[in-house]
Amino acid sequence: xxDKTKTVKERGSFSSRLGFILAxxxxxxxxxxxxxxPYVAGTSGGGLFLLIYILFMLLLGIPIIFTxxxxxxKMKLNPIDAYSKLNKKCGFIGFLGAAASFAILSxxxxxxxxxxxxxxxxxxxxxxxxxxxxxxSQFSTSAAEPVIWHxxxxxxxxxxxxxxxxxxxxxxxxxxxxxxxxxxxxLCVRSVTLHGSSEGLRFLFFPHPDQLSGIKGLSHVAVxxxxxxxxxxxxxxxxxxxxxxxxxxxxxxxxxxxxxxxxDTLIAVLAGIAIIPAVFALGLKPNSGPGLIFETLxxxxxxxxxxxIFGLLFFLLVFFAAVTSAISMLEVVASYLIDHYKxxxxxxxxxxxxxxxxxxxxxxxxxxxxxINLFGLNLxxxxxxxxxxxxxxxxxxxxxxxxxxxYKGDAVSSELTAKPVxxxxxxxxxxxxxPVLILIIFILGLI
Ligand code: PHE
Numbered sequence: 001x002x003d004k005t006k007t008v009k010e011r012g013s014f015s016s017r018l019g020f021i022l023a024x025x026x027x028x029x030x031x032x033x034x035x036x037x038p039y040v041a042g043t044s045g046g047g048l049f050l051l052i053y054i055l056f057m058l059l060l061g062i063p064i065i066f067t068x069x070x071x072x073x074k075m076k077l078n079p080i081d082a083y084s085k086l087n088k089k090c091g092f093i094g095f096l097g098a099a100a101s102f103a104i105l106s107x108x109x110x111x112x113x114x115x116x117x118x119x120x121x122x123x124x125x126x127x128x129x130x131x132x133x134x135x136x137s138q139f140s141t142s143a144a145e146p147v148i149w150h151x152x153x154x155x156x157x158x159x160x161x162x163x164x165x166x167x168x169x170x171x172x173x174x175x176x177x178x179x180x181x182x183x184x185x186x187l188c189v190r191s192v193t194l195h196g197s198s199e200g201l202r203f204l205f206f207p208h209p210d211q212l213s214g215i216k217g218l219s220h221v222a223v224x225x226x227x228x229x230x231x232x233x234x235x236x237x238x239x240x241x242x243x244x245x246x247x248x249x250x251x252x253x254x255x256x257x258x259x260x261x262x263x264d265t266l267i268a269v270l271a272g273i274a275i276i277p278a279v280f281a282l283g284l285k286p287n288s289g290p291g292l293i294f295e296t297l298x299x300x301x302x303x304x305x306x307x308x309i310f311g312l313l314f315f316l317l318v319f320f321a322a323v324t325s326a327i328s329m330l331e332v333v334a335s336y337l338i339d340h341y342k343x344x345x346x347x348x349x350x351x352x353x354x355x356x357x358x359x360x361x362x363x364x365x366x367x368x369x370x371x372i373n374l375f376g377l378n379l380x381x382x383x384x385x386x387x388x389x390x391x392x393x394x395x396x397x398x399x400x401x402x403x404x405x406x407y408k409g410d411a412v413s414s415e416l417t418a419k420p421v422x423x424x425x426x427x428x429x430x431x432x433x434x435p436v437l438i439l440i441i442f443i444l445g446l447i
Contacts, residue, residue, distance in 0.1 A: 010338050010345050011076075012165035013246045019170035020247055021256055024069075026173040026324025027239050028264040029180070031111060032232045034318055035293045038204065038272035039286050040228060045221040047205040050269065053225040057261050060437050061229045063429045064396055065240050066257040067403055070413040072244025073253065078335035079238030082245070086407065093398045097238030098336060100391035101329040104237065106359040107383040108329070109157070112322040113149030113364070114140060114294060116156075119315035122301075126308035132298035136291070141368025147361045154360060157326045158353040161334060162346050165246045169327055176320040183317040184267065187274035190310060191281070200277030203286070226441045231388060232264055234325070236396035238332040245335070254415045254422065274314075278304075293318065330356070359383075393442040397435055404431035 014020040041049045075082035080094035117139070121128070128135040140146060160168045191197060230236070244253070275297065279286050282303050284296055297314065301307035330352055337348035366372040366379035374382040404427070416423045 010343075011246070011335070012167075012345075013248060014170055014243075015166040016170075017251050017256070019166065019174060020243065020251060021259055022173040022177045023169050023324070023328070024240075024243050024256070024260050025263045026177050026321075027234050027243070027328035028232060028260060028325075029177075029267045030232075030321045030325035031108070031318070032228065033264065033268040034271045034321055035275075035290070037228060037232070037268035038275045039289075039292055040224055041268075041272055042203045042276055042286055044224050045207045045217075046203070048207045049221055049225055050205070052222055053228060054265065056222075056226050056229045056437070057233075057265060059429060060226065060434050061233045061235070062257050062261050063426055063434055064235050064400065065233050065261065066253055066413070066416075066426070067399060067430060068235070068238075068240025069244035069247075069253045069257060070416075071399075071403075072241035073247045073251070073413070075241075076245050077241075078245065078339045079241040079332065080336050081339050082241050086409075087402070090398070090402055093395055093402065094238060094241070096391045096395035096398070097236060097241070098333055100237040100387045100395060101239065101332040102356070102359075103383045103387035103391060105154075105326060105329040105356050107363050107380050108322065109154045109326055109356060109360045110146065110150045110364045110380065111290065112153035112319070112326055113146055113151070113360075114290075115315055115318045115322055116153050117145070117149045118294065118298075119312065119319050122308055122312040122315055126311070127302075128298065132302070133291075133295045135298075136294045140290075140294075143365060143369030146364045146367075147369075150360045150364050151357050153322075154326070154330075154353055154356050157323060157330050158349060160323070160327050161330045161349045161353075164345060165331075169331060172327070173324055176324055180267075180317055180320045183313050183320075184270045184274055187278075187310065187314060187317070188270055190304075191274050191276075191278040194278055194281035194304075196281040196283075197277030200280030201273070203280060204272045204276045223441060223444050226437060227388070227445065230392060230396070230441065232268065233261060234328065236392035236394070236399070237329065237387075238395070239328045242332045242335050243328065252415050253413050254419075389442075389445040393438050393445065397438045397442065400430050400435045400438065404435065 014023065041053075045052070071082055071086070072079075075085055077085060078094070079097045080091055083094040084091035130138070160172050162168065163171070192201070234240070275292070276286055278300050279296055282300050284299055286292055287296055293314075298311065301311035301314070304310055330349065333352045334345070334348040337343045337351060338345055341348075343351075362372055363380040363383055372379045377385055416426055
């Protein structure tokens with residue numbers, strides 16, 4: 001009993017429903033919203049991409065995130081022990097989720113380090129010694145510097161997660177998320193009031209006929225939209241279960257899942273409006289991947305009146321978004337050590353942070369400083385591939401199959417059973433629609 005009380009104390013809990021919503025939204029909003037969504041939407045169907053994205057949010061995103069929250073709230077445990085307790089044979093689903101969080105954090109915190117470096121650069125100097133392109137490729141492929149920034153970034157996350165759920169994660173989310181929202185609005189206004197921004201809005205929202213030609217074009221857009229919903233809502237990473245386990249009885253998971261998904265989509269669209277029109281207005285083209293925020297945007301800020309301030313604000317925004325996502329991944333793995341091995345929070349978080357500091361350093365080195373390849377990919381890309389293409393979809397797929405077809409306990413959440421129509425729609429989706437859609441993403445992702 002004493003042991004149990006100690007674990008409950010070490011586990012902690014959210015102090016309010018708002019805290020839970022903000023922390024979960026913080027996990028969802030991240031680099032996926034800020035650089036991936038604007039570019040992918042622009043090159044893959046614009047407004048039509050957005051419509052398909054919203055459709056998948058309804059068919060796939062909301063049902064899965066709701067299921068994960070419900071399992072957490074019911075079991076009050078980390079993902080691995082929660083699944084094992086639901087059914088002894090299902091512990092592996094929790095392992096897949098925790099492995100996804102671990103692998104994502106290993107490369108995400110490297111990018112977090114780059115963001116921190118850029119923020120400090122705008123704060124202290126505001127100029128790059130070389131052109132932003134050269135600067136970025138030299139910096140990101142060098143051996144020592146990015147490793148140091150990565151360790152600083154994960155160090156910040158360490159202190160937040162060490163402080164616990166309500167004192168650390170919740171408190172930081174309550175500051176960072178509203179700040180993020182204000183900054184993004186400021187950047188949106190700056191972007192759309194630039195002369196020539198309308199071309200960017202057209203790129204973002206109007207489909208080009210050649211992007212959508214025939215079934216092949218459309219199915220390509222659909223697959224991208226599904227993948228984006230998955231990554232953006234952090235599905236299949238155990239985060240829903242972990243954060244759900246810190247909830248008290250008063251929450252309403254149906255409403256909260258919808259609110260979190262809507263906020264996540266809103267920020268992605270606002271990020272598009274803040275970035276793409278400005279890029280076009282200054283005569284540049286949005287390019288894919290990290291290049292968009294680390295190479296193209298610095299060029300924009302160089303040309304803009306008071307660009308240094310906007311650069312500073314932008315990287316502060318990305319830093320907040322990256323921190324609130326990274327702490328959620330750290331918490332998933334730490335919560336397992338706390339629940340399962342009865343470790344105290346500080347020791348657990350210290351162990352996980354140290355391992356990530358090492359795995360992330362190797363991921364960073366694999367970009368240039370020191371060659372490390374696994375299955376033909378450098379370690380950085382390997383972590384990204386393993387998490388997004390394998391662990392996340394598989395964890396979500398097995399969750400839907402188990403909950404939809406095998407789970408015989410009470411309905412997942414009483415908020416839903418109280419509304420029979422909604423419950424029937426949910427059951428149908430989780431049994432028949434979400435598993436099929438995930439299987440499609442999984443197979444296409446591997447091809
Ligand atoms: N959802 C985050 C983003 O959009 C990324 C993330 C994925 C965070 C998985 C946690 C787990 O950037």
